[in-house]
Amino acid sequence: MGASSPVVHGYPHLATVRAAITALHKRLSYEGLQAYAVSVAPADVAFADHDDLHLGAQRVARALVQHLRLPEARMIVGFREMQHAANVELAAGPEYFIELNDRFRTHRRDIGAALAHEITHVLLHRLDLTFPGTRDNEILTDTATTYLGAGWLLLDAFREDGVSSQKLGYLTPEEFGYVLAKRAALFGEDASPWFTSPQAYPAYTAGAGLAGRDTRQPPLAAAGWAGRRRYAKDRRYAQEHGTAPAAPGSPTPLYSFEPGPAGLRVSFPCPTCCQRIRVGVRGQVRVRCGVCGAVLDCDT
Numbered sequence: 336m337g338a339s340s341p342v343v344h345g346y347p348h349l350a351t352v353r354a355a356i357t358a359l360h361k362r363l364s365y366e367g368l369q370a371y372a373v374s375v376a377p378a379d380v381a382f383a384d385h386d387d388l389h390l391g392a393q394r395v396a397r398a399l400v401q402h403l404r405l406p407e408a409r410m411i412v413g414f415r416e417m418q419h420a421a422n423v424e425l426a427a428g429p430e431y432f433i434e435l436n437d438r439f440r441t442h443r444r445d446i447g448a449a450l451a452h453e454i455t456h457v458l459l460h461r462l463d464l465t466f467p468g469t470r471d472n473e474i475l476t477d478t479a480t481t482y483l484g485a486g487w488l489l490l491d492a493f494r495e496d497g498v499s500s501q502k503l504g505y506l507t508p509e510e511f512g513y514v515l516a517k518r519a520a521l522f523g524e525d526a527s528p529w530f531t532s533p534q535a536y537p538a539y540t541a542g543a544g545l546a547g548r549d550t551r552q553p554p555l556a557a558a559g560w561a562g563r564r565r566y567a568k569d570r571r572y573a574q575e576h577g578t579a580p581a582a583p584g585s586p587t588p589l590y591s592f593e594p595g596p597a598g599l600r601v602s603f604p605c606p607t608c609c610q611r612i613r614v615g616v617r618g619q620v621r622v623r624c625g626v627c628g629a630v631l632d633c634d635t
Contacts, residue, residue, distance in 0.1 A: 342500045343507050346545065348474050352510055353609035355478035356517060360608040360627050362464050372522045374484035375402040377529045380447035388440060395447050399454045402485060408457060414440055420503050423453040425460045448488035448503050455480040473505040481514040487526040490515065490535045508534065512542020520546065521607060550606040552589045556632040566590065570616060573599055601635050
């Protein structure tokens with residue numbers, strides 16, 4: 336959290352973000368994710384300047400606990416000077432202690448964003464869902480917060496001008512936009528009309544563009560002409576040599592070829608849950624993802 340440090344842009348954490356989306360699908364299942372189909376509403380987490388600081392923070396925390404389906408979880412919110420935006424004490428519960436940076440005493444509009452991240456830590460703790468290492472675990476938390484309907488607050492907390500900047504969370508603004516777009520594709524819900532930050536919507540649009548390209552990568556049938564041409568070249572090489580380099584121009588490899596028991600196979604990520612799918616190279620085929628159940632038309 337910083338009011339003057341430069342904001343990193345782009346997709347430096349994209350591989351971990353995609354792994355986090357896959358992990359959420361595996362841990363919660365399709366049916367479990369449906370409980371989060373509606374995002375937390377702006378009115379439920381609004382914080383006016385005239386609201387009592389502690390009572391208002393408790394009210395917003397309760398709304399987020401209810402949204403994230405945390406039973407019997409009471410959040411006690413306090414404020415103190417610290418380097419980071421917030422911190423939560425993860426214990427057995429049912430009471431959890433959240434400390435917010437003193438800066439939020441005067442920047443109350445972003446209290447909901449900070450609480451959303453910390454309360455998602457509690458949810459993941461109860462689900463026993465973690466990634467190794469602090470960095471990857473925080474990226475998992477940001478991704479889960481966003482994918483489960485509370486992370487639009489984190490993107491809305493991003494503000495940047497010629498003098499200062501502020502961003503909450505570990506994801507870049509564009510990565511938050513990417514996860515929001517993945518969520519929108521899954522549930523048919525667009526949270527972008529709720530943004531109050533002028534910089535949030537362009538970041539969402541950029542991330543949504545990348546998420547859209549995920550649905551048009553070969554061997555998916557919706558791939559464009561250039562992608563299909565490159566794929567055909569790589570496939571021909573793989574058929575002659577047994578393998579081929581992954582598609583270039585992507586932050587992480589999208590498709591790759593490998594020998595299989597019945598011939599050449601192609602591996603590629605599901606555009607919904609990012610789980611890698613392996614299927615034999617045999618032309619037009621319809622594939623069902625084993626994790627999220629998405630049915631994909633492919634031309635392998």
